[in-house]
Amino acid sequence: MATPDRAATPDRPRVERYDPAEIEPRWQARWEELDLYRTDLHDESRPKYYLLTMYPYPSGDLHIGHWYIKTPTDAIARFRRMHGDNVFLPIGFDAFGLPAENAAIRHRIHPVTWTMRNIENMRRQLRTMGATFSWDHEIVTCDPAYYRWNQWFFLRFLEAGLAYRAMAPVDWCPNDGTLAREQVEGADRRCWRCGAQVEKRDLEQWFLRITKYADELLDFSGIDWPEPVRIMQTNWISRSEGAEIVFRTAPDDHQPGGDQLRVFTTRPDTLFGATFMVLAPEHPLVEKLTAPAQRAAVEAYVQQARRRTEIERLSTEREKTGVPLGADAINPVNGERIPIWIADYVLSGYGTGAIMAVPAHDERDFAFAVRFGLPIRQVIAPADALAPVAPVAALPPGAGLPELTEAYVSKAESDVLVNSGRFSGYAAPRGAQAIVEALKHEGAGDIAVSYRIRDWLISRQRYWGTPIPVVYCERDGIVPVPDHQLPVLLPEEVDFKGSGESPLKSDPTFLNVDCPRCGGPARRETDTMDTFIDSSWYWYRYLSPHKTDGPVDRGLTDRWCPVDQYTGGAEHAVMHLLYSRFFTKAIADLGLVSHREPFRRLFNQGQILGADGERMSKSRGNVEEPGPLVARYGADTVRLFLMFMGPWDQGGPWSPTGIGGIHRFLNRVWTIALDSEGVEPGDPDAGRLPVGETYADADRAIRMAAHRTLRAVTEEYADFRFNTMVAHLMELANLLMRYRGTEAAHAPAWDEAVRLLLLMLAPAAPHIAEELWARRLEAAGEPWSSIHTERWPEVDTTVLAEELREVPIQINGKVRDRISVPAGISELEIEQVVLARPRIVELLAGRQPDRVIHAGGRLVNIVVRG
């Protein structure tokens, strides 16, 4: 601890030491008592600033990672407030989800109890950060007052055709039923509880039609988001343009043929090179087209594909597998019969679940053809391969082309079609166009767009989530729950043994209901919603958390949205942020909000890892708690240390090494502010101005340093560069420390520098800044007012204009000398001074400079030969 009292002399009173444990709770209580940070959402006299930080999952304890995320966000809020903005910084809890349910199964504790206990704990811990959250707007997503609106949105989506039901595979354990992704463990995919082999099973589930907005979601104009996030979302959506082509099955001994087989291709120009077709094993026509002789092999393959672990299926290294159906398809462009195969490298979920295989021009098809001895026909060639032979169209098949040893995959516009009937000789892009037009004429194809993104599967076969508000009536089928019956409450008395089915099925009073339409017997939907639904609109609810006649307050969302700044982890770059954008667009189309993008600016902060470099988690035992550090150094030190560690978007492994340096810095600030007269007995030069410096020099140096620091720090806060911001404050403090006890410490410049230092420190280390501010006011006999309601100071540019600039002088790019020049001196003048310097004259040794380069007055480089 600092012991400035060591410097006490009989004439001067002892100065108390810096004691964060006393200061911090006192100010936190005071701020709360004064409602200092309550945001008046209806105050229109100031510009609004909606600052959103991703709401935490209430895992139980706040770890150092939460501080790393939230603390700089709080500094931003305070910084904006000091600029006169009306800042809204809400907080809440992402309270639904699997961990609560797992706790229920493992420890026989109800998810409600577990969750609410954790939230209580985290609320208390969050307050120790000294952050300015608007607690009066808190939301908790497992509260029926919140999730009823999930249900309400779902019903609106259902009406609008944005929600629908379809079959989809889930991970299924024979003992424990449906499993979430985290419940499937290990490379061989075993159940987390019983260890049984997990398989895929098809269930009817609910989807939201996010694909309807695919094109709009690719458009990021008007929002300021990090490039990597935009790229990730763009890749996730993956729009590809091409054609859909209709093949027909050929008649044979077993079936009459004529069935349509639609394929999507980005390369219709390669149609003549299609030598076989491949269907996904799940393709609906597989059953019908399979020849009796192939039936056993096909069924075995389909079975195998279903059981295959994801790891295997995802491996691109794996050798291609597949089975012929024993049926043929007819190529619409030339009437050629080609065999139909099934193979798991064709995905049922993308395009049409079927492809035309063009082995000459697709690596995967090439590998497959080689493996199974299927023909490979080159139909695209680089222009120069054919140059000597003309006309191309007259060539016999394959003439002049070397045999392919690998697929020729090229997007060169100069490529030419060969072996393609009347299209031979066309340049590839024109060939593609011509072939599609020809197909279109015959109703056998058209241009088409395909997306990688799938509709959003929101059904979860779990308890701890929002019940999906529909019932299944024996007579009326799917019936939505009417609005006035919302919320459909989660029943409390359910069975968490976790065996087989959703706990919701174990409660007959929940399960069995009267049909809202006919009053007859009906069964409730027992699936709950993906928790990403909760987080897809929570920032709207923050504005009016207690509203009962609708999910959002139109007046407030119009005024406060879109969110000005969103901060959160990059792990949400795709799912959460894409779903949120979708939700906003969807509810804009429903007329509920009047903007189409939720977050104007996004910043991804990095992640703090455990000391072992791994993600912090209880199971790894590498969770770092801030509690002991706060107890030892205080919240301000911990806040500042987290900001100082490195760039905020970088994160990294946790190490408290160096936190003492921050604490020493705050001690120095304390000393500077309260004990400017004191001198350090350990410093031989203490109390004396540096050699050769006059009082006026010192005064100017202090003023200059303060304003230079202010200029830098202001920019650094605005750009979230907190690490260098802290470094600049340290530099200023170090400089002031040198003048402590000298006559310069009595001057107005000193006083102003201290004042600026405290104001600049206030957003980052709010408690110590407030304490020292209060003491200054008291010493000056002025009434107290909080430093956090002060205006951010202005840089005095006239001070900076007096600055002397040090200019390095290089000879052939190496620094050999330096001179001090006043700002505004001309290049010619500089050059004259430079060339007269004894050291430069000596080093030039009579040689004439070839060139003298001036880098905007920042540097001089003399270029000389030899």
Added chain:
RNA sequence: GCCGAAGUGGCGGAACCGGCAGACGCGGCGGACUUAAACUCCGCUGCCCGCGAGGGCGUCAGGGUUCGAAUCCCUGCUUCGGCACCA
């Protein structure tokens, strides 16, 4: 495999537009204060040569552009993040 980010002292990192490499902090060394220790304060601290003034070498490796490159370009290596047979 593809897409993205990044490689700088013993460590975290700084250098924002191509212009002083290593700010600031940690650690280390030396010193002051102290009966002593802790605390605090002061000085030094990239590597090599030199008593010194000073010089040489240095930003993952190799090449290039430039008066000048950590920064731009090419090739390669390593690490991290995302996606992963998307027709």
